[in-house]
Amino acid sequence: MTTVDVHGIALGVESFGDGDAPLVLLAGGTTMLSWPDALCERLAAGGRHVVRYDLRDSGESTTTDPEAPAYTLRDLAADAAALADLLGEGPAHLAGIGVGGMVAQVAVLDHPGAFSALTLVGTRPVAPGPPDDDLPDHDQATMGRLFTRPMPDWTDRAAVTEFAAGGAEILGDDPVAARAVAGRIWDRTPGTAAPVQMANQMGMVFSRLDCAPRWRERLPEIEVPTLVVHGRRDRFFPLGNGEAIAREIPGARLLALEEAATRMPDEALGEVSDAMLSLG
Structure with a gap:
C-alpha cells in the first residue's frame, strides 16, 4: 500500500498484478x-x-x-478519473462498491473518456437519504436494530471489531469476516476520534456530502459495458436498486448473488471476477 497525489489530494492505493496490464480501478466504499x-x-x-x-x-x-467534508460527490468522481489517468495508459475499467458505486456512476457520466467498463456492486442510483418512490428503501426493522446500538469505544480495537461483527450479523453478512476486516480498517485509520473512525468503519462521512445534482436520469447516457452485482439478501440497499440500475444503463448485465447480503461472500468471488473480466 502507498499513496499517490491527485490534484493535491493524497489517495491510498494498493496494486495487484502486472503494472502494464489493462487497469481495473476499484473505488472503496469507503475504504479499499x-x-x-x-x-x-x-x-x-x-x-x-x-x-x-x-x-x-x-x-x-x-x-x-x-x-x-469540503468536497462533493463530483469531486470524488473527478478523483477516480484523475487516478485512472495517472495509473493507466488508456481508459480503465472502473468498479465501485456501496457508496463507491455512487462515485463510479457519476465518474463514468462526468468523465466518459476515462473509462472503458463499469462494475457496480451493492449500490443504488440515488444519493444517501430518502430514495425515489420506485426504489426499495433500507429495511426499516434491520436499520432500527443496526443504528440503535450503543457506539463502541473507538479507542478500543477489540470493541470496534466486535461492533462490526454485530452489525454484520444484523445485515446477514459473515460476522467472522467482518470482524477481521474491521480490525484491518482500525489499524489503518489515522486516529481514534469518533468521526474519523465512523468515516472508516461506517462510511458516515457520505451522509454529509453534497451529492447534487441528481444523476439517475442520466444513466441511459452510459455507453461502456456495465455489470451490476447485487445480493438477493441485501437489506441495506435491497435488490430492486440494482435491478433499476441494470434496467436504465443500456445493455447492462445484472448478476444477482443468491446467498449474498451486503458483502460478497467468498464462494461468489469466482463468479464475480469472471463476470468482471468478461467486460474486457
Whole structure:
C-alpha cells in the first residue's frame, strides 16, 4: 500500500498484478478493504492491473474533517478519473462498491473518456437519504436494530471489531469476516476520534456530502459495458436498486448473488471476477 497525489489530494492505493496490464480501478466504499483480497488476486490472475483505493477521509487518503467534508460527490468522481489517468495508459475499467458505486456512476457520466467498463456492486442510483418512490428503501426493522446500538469505544480495537461483527450479523453478512476486516480498517485509520473512525468503519462521512445534482436520469447516457452485482439478501440497499440500475444503463448485465447480503461472500468471488473480466 502507498499513496499517490491527485490534484493535491493524497489517495491510498494498493496494486495487484502486472503494472502494464489493462487497469481495473476499484473505488472503496469507503475504504479499499471493501474489496476482498481474493477478488483482487483473481482479477490480477486474469491479466489485469488491479488498483483498489481509499476515498477521501478514509484509510491512507487525505483525512481532514469527516463531519464537514469540503468536497462533493463530483469531486470524488473527478478523483477516480484523475487516478485512472495517472495509473493507466488508456481508459480503465472502473468498479465501485456501496457508496463507491455512487462515485463510479457519476465518474463514468462526468468523465466518459476515462473509462472503458463499469462494475457496480451493492449500490443504488440515488444519493444517501430518502430514495425515489420506485426504489426499495433500507429495511426499516434491520436499520432500527443496526443504528440503535450503543457506539463502541473507538479507542478500543477489540470493541470496534466486535461492533462490526454485530452489525454484520444484523445485515446477514459473515460476522467472522467482518470482524477481521474491521480490525484491518482500525489499524489503518489515522486516529481514534469518533468521526474519523465512523468515516472508516461506517462510511458516515457520505451522509454529509453534497451529492447534487441528481444523476439517475442520466444513466441511459452510459455507453461502456456495465455489470451490476447485487445480493438477493441485501437489506441495506435491497435488490430492486440494482435491478433499476441494470434496467436504465443500456445493455447492462445484472448478476444477482443468491446467498449474498451486503458483502460478497467468498464462494461468489469466482463468479464475480469472471463476470468482471468478461467486460474486457
